[in-house]
Amino acid sequence: MSRFLSAAALAAEIRAGRRKAAEVVEERLADIAARNALSNAFTEVTAARARAEAAAVDAQVAAGRDPGPMAGVPVAVKNLFDLAGVTTLAGAKIERDSPPARADAFLVERMRQAGAVMLGALNMDEYAYGFTTENEHFGPCRNPHGRERIAGGSSGGSAVAVADGLVPITLGSDTNGSIRVPASLCGIWGLKPTYGRLSRRGAFLFAASFDHLGPFARDVADLALAYNALQGDDPLDHAQQWRGVEPVSAVAEIGGLRxxxxxxxxxxxxxxxxxxxxxxxxxxxxxxxxxxxxxxxxxxxxxxxxxxxxxxxxxxxxxxxxxxxxxxxxxxxxxxxxxxxxxxxxxxxxxxxxxxxxxxxxxxxxxxxxxxxxxxxxxxxxxxxxxxxxxxxxxxxxxxxxxxxxxxxxxxxxxxxxxxxxxxxxxxxxxxxxxxxxxxxxxxxxxxxxxxxxxxxxxxxxxxxx
Amino acid sequence: MPEFDPAAYAAQAAAAIGLPLDPAHLPGVAMNLGLAARMAALVETLPLGPAAEAAPVFVAGREKGR
The missing domain is CATH 3.90.1300.10 (Amidase signature (AS) domain)
Structure with a gap:
């Protein structure tokens, strides 16, 4: 069996009660503990939170309720996203002195509402200003296709965590290419949506004129699953232009496309x-x-x-x-x-x-x-x-x-x-x-x-x- | 017109905004300012008339129930 999880298939299994989210989380935590040193992707593992969220998903399934389209899917985010109770580092030693975030970033909350389970925060270039994730404070992120090579950046940890099979879906940010560059160098799918599509609330800004957030995945179905869950109206992000949810699907149909x-x-x-x-x-x-x-x-x-x-x-x-x-x-x-x-x-x-x-x-x-x-x-x-x-x-x-x-x-x-x-x-x-x-x-x-x-x-x- | 001197400019501009510049950081700062100057020269090659507005547009507010 491939060590790479399909998030969509996994969520279907968990929603149908054929797999337990709690077991999946334990597998992922063990895998991250065993292999994160190879890539240096995770800077924080939120094990207690992940176990609690997985238990909540399993309880909903047991009670006959649907936990959502990302039920039990293990996810992680670039360490510039706020995670309640965790200090948002944005790749900077300076931010270690900051208090823990009081609430989740908007997109983190969207994924939680869809049933996803948060495994932790991921390495990046300091304050997202770079294309390599050779972070001086937290160490370089290593490419799974050649550990002596860069992951790309600034969302290097987000790309590596997916490329290495630690989690099937992650989030990153892209101001000048910080999703697309590491996606290319690590050989995975990345989406930078239209500027103003997704709320940036609770994500550490870099250059607000260009700051975008988006997902990484190993296949198109999982990229669509994440993107659909992330869409939501947020009047508190002044750059968001809300058009209603415009769901996408991974249906191979290009008739008429020029x-x-x-x-x-x-x-x-x-x-x-x-x-x-x-x-x-x-x-x-x-x-x-x-x-x-x-x-x-x-x-x-x-x-x-x-x-x-x-x-x-x-x-x-x-x-x-x-x-x-x-x-x-x-x-x-x-x-x-x-x-x-x-x-x-x-x-x-x-x-x-x-x-x-x-x-x-x-x-x-x-x-x-x-x-x-x-x-x-x-x-x-x-x-x-x-x-x-x-x-x-x-x-x-x-x-x-x-x-x-x-x-x-x-x-x-x-x-x-x-x-x-x-x-x-x-x-x-x-x-x-x-x-x-x-x-x-x-x-x-x-x-x-x-x-x-x-x-x-x-x-x-x-x-x-x- | 004198040639742009990034190091001399950096020292003066830093003073104007109250930014202490460690002499050890000055070569790197000057190098980056020189790079920015080349980018600015590229930007200047596109003629822009007085009707060419800047990209960000301030939004006074959103309608309720949006």
Whole structure:
């Protein structure tokens, strides 16, 4: 039997009374205790809470009540989500001094109401400012497909916990690519919904203009299960644009979908495997059309500046008082971000609106755009530089080269893992993913296409070798 | 026009917002400011007219029963 749980199948078993949530929790706790040291995914295991929630699920089943669509499904969240009674670290040593959260984050509460069982909090880059999860305070997160390699970030622990089979569903955040980058490098599915779709209440902000939250899973059915449970109206998140629940399904149906491959910015600046991944998906779909997302590189530059300024402003009190307590990887970026001329940031916000207007016109002609998710497979932990197109460039910031222009304008994206990365020629057969990008609020189209790609066998989560 | 000097700028701008800058952190800060300057130069390449509004729009409130 595969060590990878299907959340949807597990919930069906528990709802039908054929399995006990309490037994599943004990299995997961034992597995995490035995194997977490390999990946360093969990920074906190909420065993008592998990046992209590599992017992409550089993009691409901015994009483003939339905605990919900995620009944007994073990889940965990990036450690920037509030968990009642747990200090929200956001990857920072500084936050160890903060009091425990008084309530669960909105999305944590949504999953609990759906019957999920919370196993704990997961490693990340400090304050979500990074693409690698080489956290100086809590240690680097290790990729299950090569333990000497990064998981990607900033939601590295969230991706690894799923890729390694510790839990079937996790939540992360994505400001510039922090769901899509680790999903690609760890070979699993990740969803960054439309900006404003899901409430961010109770999640530690990074750059509010771009902050999104979303799920990771090993298959499309589980990604849909999580996303459907997460949707809910929250008048307390001012960025949420509530449209009612718009459920998605993992039904492979792409009739009528107009699909194209992004060229220009998205066809350069990466290694061969990034483009081979996109071509493999395009070939499977019979897609030959190319489109240009205009000004994507400028959109990325704007996102870079706005992120620096907003992130730094959030942390200015601690940057003044205790800069030595920041991770060295983030400290100088935050300090510099606090000093940006207002003109740079305001011009970036105006460019963002102009870039969005141009990009949205593309969706008059196409429904889904395919683009690389990362410019290369997972680099080694500690690697600083990489050669791209004959130039040696810093490996870390470049990981977001294809994700930043998309989150800059809030488009929904599913990161889809290539099922057999060795067959498209990735180094050492390491995983890589593809971005499926749609117009705002069109997540359902992405799920239809993702399910189709899964059915074709071109996209699926590859199993780690060990 | 003098060339942008990130280190000198950092020292002055930090003073303006009351941010003590450890000299040991200055090279990293200057490097990141230099990178930001290159990004800002890219942003400047797109001409924007006076009608081009910034992306975030303030919402005064939500209707009840929304």
């Amino acid at each position: 699909i194209a491959v992004a060229d220009d910015h998205f066809a350069r600046g990466g290694h061969a495997e990034a483009f081979a991944a996109v071509e493999a998906v395009a070939r499977a779909l019979g897609v030959t059309r190319r489109v240009t997302i205009p000004d994507a590189a400028l959109g990325r530059a704007a996102a870079f500046l706005i992120t620096m300024a907003e992130g730094a402003n959030l942390h200015l009190p601690n940057l003044r008082r205790r800069p030595q307590d920041f991770d060295r990887a983030t400290r100088d970026r935050f300090l510099a971000g606090a000093l940006l001329p207002a003109h740079w940031v305001q011009q970036a916000q105006r460019l963002r609106a102009a870039y969005q207007a141009k990009a949205l016109r593309l969706f008059d002609e196409v429904d889904v755009i395919l683009a690389p998710a990362t410019p290369y497979v997972a680099p080694r932990i500690g690697q600083d530089m990489i050669e791209v197109d004959g130039s040696r460039i810093p490996v870390r910031p470049n990981l977001g080269v294809y994700t930043q222009p998309i989150s800059c304008i809030g488009l929904p994206v599913i990161a889809a893992p290539i099922a057999e990365p060795a067959r498209i020629g990735t180094p050492e057969g390491l995983p890589i993913g593809v971005q499926l990008i749609a117009a705002p609020w069109q997540e359902a189209r992405l799920f239809r296409l993702a399910a189709h790609l899964e059915k074709l066998g071109v996209c699926a989560a590859p199993e780690p070798k060990a």
